[in-house]
Amino acid sequence: MCGVIVAIKLAGRSACASAKTTAHNVNPSANLESQLASSLDAIKHRGPDSHGSWISPDGNIGLASCRLAINGLGPGGQQPFTSPDGSIHAVVNGELYDHHRIREEMTQLSGYQFQGGSDSEIVVALYEYYGVSFLSMLRGEFALSIYDSKRQLFLAARDRSGIKPLFWTVHDGTLLLASEAKALLPFGWQPEWDVRSIVEIGWLTEERTIFKGLRKIRPGHYLTCLSLDHISEGQYWDHEYPDKNVRETRTEEDMIEGVRAKMLDAVRVRLQADVPVGIHLSGGIDSSVVAGMAKHLLENGEVRLGGSEDQRLRCLGIAFDGGSGYDESGIAQNTANFLGVDFHKLHMNESKLAANFEEAVWFDEQPHFELGFVGKHALSKLTRDSGLKTIISGQGSDEIFGGYDVYLRDFLREPDLACPDNNLNESTRLQKLQECTTAMANGSVTTKTGHGNKISSHLSSEIPSFAYVMSAPHLFPSPWVIQQFGRLSPQVSLIENMDVRARDLMRTKWHPLHAAQYVWNKTLLPNMLLTNLSDRTEMSHSVEGRVPFLDHHLIEYVNGLPPSMKIRYDPETGVKTEKWILRQASRPFITDELYTRTKHPYKAPTTYPLDGPMHRLMSRLITQSSVEKLGFIDWEKSKDLVETAFQSLDRVAMTTVFGLAQLVVLGQRFGMPRAER
Structure with a gap:
């Protein structure tokens, strides 16, 4: 590395x-x-x-x-x-x-x-x-x-x-x-x-x-x-998915065993090094199954940890304030106890997040719209101070196994003809699809570009989960960009840069869930998650990150599975289970708590009180002179952002403030000239 x-x-x-x-x-x-x-x-x-x-x-x-x-x-x-x-x-x-x-x-x-x-x-x-x-x-x-x-x-x-x-x-x-x-x-x-x-x-x-x-x-x-x-x-390589009209011939057990074997092999090769290897453990199933499989491989003598005679598996994680609603360290500790492994956690309160904010931004070199990246930056320091130069994480699982809630509408848009016996009848599918569509509409998802361009409406209909994310108001500072810079559409930009061959396959051969997974794997995964929450935060303190879920042998196998193996909807209970086949393949290596737990993405707390460390930091960074130095943000429209966010405790406003503050830090650290209109 x-x-x-x-x-x-x-x-x-x-x-x-x-x-x-x-x-x-x-x-x-x-x-x-x-x-x-x-x-x-x-x-x-x-x-x-x-x-x-x-x-x-x-x-x-x-x-x-x-x-x-x-x-x-x-x-x-x-x-x-x-x-x-x-x-x-x-x-x-x-x-x-x-x-x-x-x-x-x-x-x-x-x-x-x-x-x-x-x-x-x-x-x-x-x-x-x-x-x-x-x-x-x-x-x-x-x-x-x-x-x-x-x-x-x-x-x-x-x-x-x-x-x-x-x-x-x-x-x-x-x-x-x-x-x-x-x-x-x-x-x-x-x-x-x-x-x-x-x-x-x-x-x-x-x-x-x-x-x-x-x-x-x-x-x-x-x-x-x-x-x-x-x-x-x-x-030299791209994601491929099966023809949605071809029926799957493998049994469920065959496919579960296939995922388990590919996962074990991906973890096995990533445990091999001439230096000690540890695991970043959260309260989710992804990092937990990595830890469980690693413990299994070590106990069975299929691999040895390098750099030390000590073969105990070490896991590290982040603990946020207990009452914040974002602390998963208790669940991670339960997993560590279940596996009998060491678990070291780093408590990140508001003061520590504020203290590490600017340095983490400098290493990331691009904005991130919540403060989880600051916690990961600090966690990499604990990792290195613990004597570990190599760490394994659970990143990438949601993108290949269908782990995000917004994937549900993509899954429901068409029947899964590869698995017609998946217990999801047509009337239930259409009913749930309408419910998802209504929920997205209530979440202010729009297909309009403001330019009379219909391209983004195609995107919204073809890949609704991604259109939902792209419409999030905190993703970019468009309302505050000076008019002379234009009001350009992210949806149009995305679709015009999408591989033409892939778009043809989305329309003709791939199930909508697979079309959505393709887009997520080509965009947000490498350009945000693997940047802000992996490579940059890990390497900021000289720690190598390894990601078994992105082993291409595993990816190619999982991509070839029918949609119903990734998302499972039970019409009798009304329960939707994301990453269904991963749960089945992981069953021997995780706790009952994780097997039944729904997806909770890793995030830092999103709101902070007035006059606290974060409020003072944002007030110091976002000033008239610093914003006008950027050259493309209208100060008159954005001057009340900080006070509004911290007074109202509005999550969207708060994340917008974090994004703007990161632009200010990057402009200062890189000595960026004022943008020309």
Whole structure:
């Protein structure tokens, strides 16, 4: 696990500074070496154990890495990696599983000579033998970059679910890539607000960020630069779902056993490391089944925890104030007691949330609309202070198993022809669908864009759960954006950036539940949850996060299950059970309490009293000068936001305040100029 940086001077687009440097006969590598060093220093939290770089002899290409040593702890794991003939160089951020098997295969196939025990070294061996197609052979969480000097080919790729970040831009004639935006500052990159992306929520739904011109490599995609000139992008993996008209032939027990086997294997490989591994445990079923399966695998001797003779499983979690309605630590403690494992909890009250707010925002580099990310930021510090460098979490389960309440309408929109015997008769389905539609309408879901554009109405009818989320008033500051910046529709932005092939499948072959899951997996999961609540908060204190629910072998199996295996509605009791098949597969490893518990998303308290630490913090951050410095928020319309939110204790207003305060912090920390209209 590392932080990576790449700089490639593009042919014919050399910067003025480079020309001056050459004219004065200065070593062309000296400036790049200094920039890479400063860039690594900016993200040293991602890899405090060591750092290294490679620069081409002509000074036009540089790859650098700061290392968090997890596997192959010796010097053989030092990055960048170089092929035996010196022609291929690579930096890798992430964890690659099954690397022992791949090492043996590559040694037999090509005679590749590995230098150490790092899992990431397999990247060079696989690329040298298979070329770009090697990406489909990788299993894990990763963002990687390779330069092949023989072919003058640069390749960068991101894992299938977007667990690990990789940003890119072209600045001053140089292609720049980095694990975090702050790593680009030493290259002279000046961040500017991308107001259109902010208003359209492009930073949440596609490859844009809140910074103008800075892009993300999309999950399951790769970027190439050929001959230091031609930049293109491609896709090597995507979510697939079965034809909704084809009947399922497997029995329920077969499918339950299939999920259980895939889950156990995903947890097993993520327990393997040369350092201790722990688990972030909440009061939900997702992290609890991970803990239960981990305990089972350890007791049966199927895996051993690395880095210590102590094989006790350690779990850590967050406790919010008991009367807040958001504290799940008691349930997590029950799970720990049931499993007989250690559980350490971090109490996050209002004062601690306020004290950690600004630092957490700086590491996240984008807004999040409730304060759970601050708690996760602090939890990663407790994790590292406890001697753990690697943690496993339950992130991603809701997206693949159908865990969100708003998925119900997507599930009910059409009968599940793959499982016609699911006990949900047509009259009950239509009745429940109408109830969901009415509830959404009462929740102010609208299909109007304000532009006379009918595209978003199609989105609302095709993917109602996502349309519901996109209409949430606190997701973006549109009502307070200065008129000259426009009133652009997030729904239109989403649908225009959706893969055309996938949209055709949504209309013709996929069940509406699967269509909704596809959109969630391509948008909010990588661009918000895996960013604000996983990678950034974990790596802020040098902790590697692993997510077994996003193992692509498990994803592909679960994607192929009928909708009724994910959401189950009992017409006799009127009870809807989300993640039904996960509950059945998890039954031996969790408590009765969790087996029957409904979904409760991890969140921090959403309202806070007047004159408390949070109110004082928001009042300090959101001032006339700080808001006007942004350039795109109307102060006259937003000046009463803070007082209104804390006086009324309105949750929507409060989360809007949190989002605006984070924009202020980011503008200050990045030295952002005022946005031009």
